[in-house]
Amino acid sequence: MFHVVIGEFEHETNTFSSKKTDYACFCGREYMEGDSILSYYKGTNSEMGGVVDTLSGQKDIRLWPSVAADAIPAGPVTADMWRRVRDVLAATIAKAGKVDGVLLCLHGAMVTELSEDGEGDLLEEVRALVGPEVPIMATLDLHANITEKMLRCATVLCPYRAYPHSDQRERGIEAAGLMLRTLRGEIRPVMRYAKRPFLLAAIPTAMPAMHKHVQRAAEFEGQSGVLSVSIGHGFFCADIKEAGLTTLCVTNGDADRAQDIAEQLAEGIWQDRAALQRTFYTPEQAIAQAREENLRPVVFADVADNPGGGSTGDGTHLLRAMLKAGVRDAAVALICDPESVDAAFAAGAGSTVSLRLGGKQCPEVLGEPIECQAYVKSLHDGRYVNDGPMSGGLAVDLQGSAVVVVDGIEVIVVRNVTQPYDVQIFRAHGIEPLRRSIVVVKSSVHFRAAFEPLAKKVYDIECPGLMPQNPRAMTYKNLRRPMYPLDEI
Ligand SMILES: [Zn+2]
Numbered sequence: 001m002f003h004v005v006i007g008e009f010e011h012e013t014n015t016f017s018s019k020k021t022d023y024a025c026f027c028g029r030e031y032m033e034g035d036s037i038l039s040y041y042k043g044t045n046s047e048m049g050g051v052v053d054t055l056s057g058q059k060d061i062r063l064w065p066s067v068a069a070d071a072i073p074a075g076p077v078t079a080d081m082w083r084r085v086r087d088v089l090a091a092t093i094a095k096a097g098k099v100d101g102v103l104l105c106l107h108g109a110m111v112t113e114l115s116e117d118g119e120g121d122l123l124e125e126v127r128a129l130v131g132p133e134v135p136i137m138a139t140l141d142l143h144a145n146i147t148e149k150m151l152r153c154a155t156v157l158c159p160y161r162a163y164p165h166s167d168q169r170e171r172g173i174e175a176a177g178l179m180l181r182t183l184r185g186e187i188r189p190v191m192r193y194a195k196r197p198f199l200l201a202a203i204p205t206a207m208p209a210m211h212k213h214v215q216r217a218a219e220f221e222g223q224s225g226v227l228s229v230s231i232g233h234g235f236f237c238a239d240i241k242e243a244g245l246t247t248l249c250v251t252n253g254d255a256d257r258a259q260d261i262a263e264q265l266a267e268g269i270w271q272d273r274a275a276l277q278r279t280f281y282t283p284e285q286a287i288a289q290a291r292e293e294n295l296r297p298v299v300f301a302d303v304a305d306n307p308g309g310g311s312t313g314d315g316t317h318l319l320r321a322m323l324k325a326g327v328r329d330a331a332v333a334l335i336c337d338p339e340s341v342d343a344a345f346a347a348g349a350g351s352t353v354s355l356r357l358g359g360k361q362c363p364e365v366l367g368e369p370i371e372c373q374a375y376v377k378s379l380h381d382g383r384y385v386n387d388g389p390m391s392g393g394l395a396v397d398l399q400g401s402a403v404v405v406v407d408g409i410e411v412i413v414v415r416n417v418t419q420p421y422d423v424q425i426f427r428a429h430g431i432e433p434l435r436r437s438i439v440v441v442k443s444s445v446h447f448r449a450a451f452e453p454l455a456k457k458v459y460d461i462e463c464p465g466l467m468p469q470n471p472r473a474m475t476y477k478n479l480r481r482p483m484y485p486l487d488e489i
Pocket residue numbers: 141142143165
């Protein structure tokens with residue numbers, strides 16, 4: 001019987017956000033310990049769902065679920081929170097006694113109050129507890145800033161390959177499969193990596209300039225003896241020394257081959273760096289073009305106020321421009337503004353209230369509150385279940401929400417922010433996005449997985465936000481230099 005400890009600790013830390021991420025923030029999204037992890041994730045479109053579903057049916061595996069913690073991106077994770085997870089993980093390893101493998105679902109871009117490398121520190125402690133021979137495997141986000149310490153302490157790392165991250169479950173299955181085969185003595189995985197000084201902004205993997213490298217990685221992976229080939233884009237909103245591009249290759253025992261493949265892949269992306277840049281609409285351009293083309297529905301993506309990348313989700317620039325232009329028949333997901341939700345609840349559905357909508361957390365960047373008369377259309381508990389390609393089956397709790405109508409635009413106002421990448425956020429609020437002219441989402445890329453099949457057209461619109469899409473718009477202090485595109489190399 002092989003004893004495998006499993007756990008999850010995920011946070012994408014935007015070091016430009018001043019909001020600390022503590023235990024309460026994790027509880028606002030996901031925090032659990034012990035056996036409840038197995039029933040919660042079973043059958044879900046998540047990496048832990050893939051892990052649980054692959055391993056729990058195996059006769060030679062005994063699973064030891066430790067902790068599962070996930071919080072919406074924001075500023076650094078508190079020391080207390082990091083130690084809490086470390087302690088639960090260490091206690092589970094101690095309780096299991098003989099540990100044959102450790103499988104973790106991590107993000108890879110966690111910064112804590114203690115260090116720039118939350119996952120590297122965690123993997124280092126786990127390695128010290130289980131010893132040098134026990135396989136430690138981890139799934140990562142595509143936006144992982146993969147550090148030397150993570151690479152030294154883990155046996156295998158499996159970052160998502162798709163952006164939007166529609167392959168979360170697949171990566172869990174991949175890591176669990178590699179763990180099984182390793183424990184059974186069928187393979188001896190060896191991981192090598194290559195880095196380039198390249199900060200990629202939010203680059204969808206379907207973008208042709210990136211897609212060709214995804215295909216190349218798949219071709220390498222198809223060769224015999226190659227177990228896993230992946231591209232970690234890095235997370236550019238983390239001002240840390242080791243941010244940036246890392247490619248990984250895992251082979252069955254052949255270190256030189258793994259190194260060669262990782263190098264070839266990294267060099268190809270590096271040579272294409274000028275093509276791996278995106279362009280965006282201004283709100284005015286998008287509104288004018290949408291009017292002219294008259295397609296329905298279209299998506300307006302507010303790419304820089306993406307709560308999934310650590311922005312506040314209360315930015316007002318795009319909504320203000322739409323109101324100014326007299327846009328009608330539009331629905332907005334979302335504005336995070338607990339005060340306005342409280343005011344809507346106090347007034348009741350069917351009444352009209354004066355609101356200062358949004359723009360409260362960082363108005364100097366994201367815009368001032370919008371002073372308006374709003375019709376309170378409906379009030380909600382803010383709970384729904386995703387059913388899209390990303391995190392399908394997992395619950396979201398907005399902790400209370402309201403739909404208010406301002407000059408013909410429906411706005412979903414929430415107490416607890418989330419990245420609105422699933423269509424259910426609209427449907428749970430009684431809004432059918434297919435029957436609106438314009439659907440606004442605060443999301444950089446993830447929304448594409450669920451909304452692209454529905455939309456006649458997507459407009460990527462950049463207004464000032466805490467996730468500006470051009471790294472040159474940010475001031476880095478800790479990042480190693482030179483670094484493209486901040487420096488010409
Ligand atoms: Zn990501």
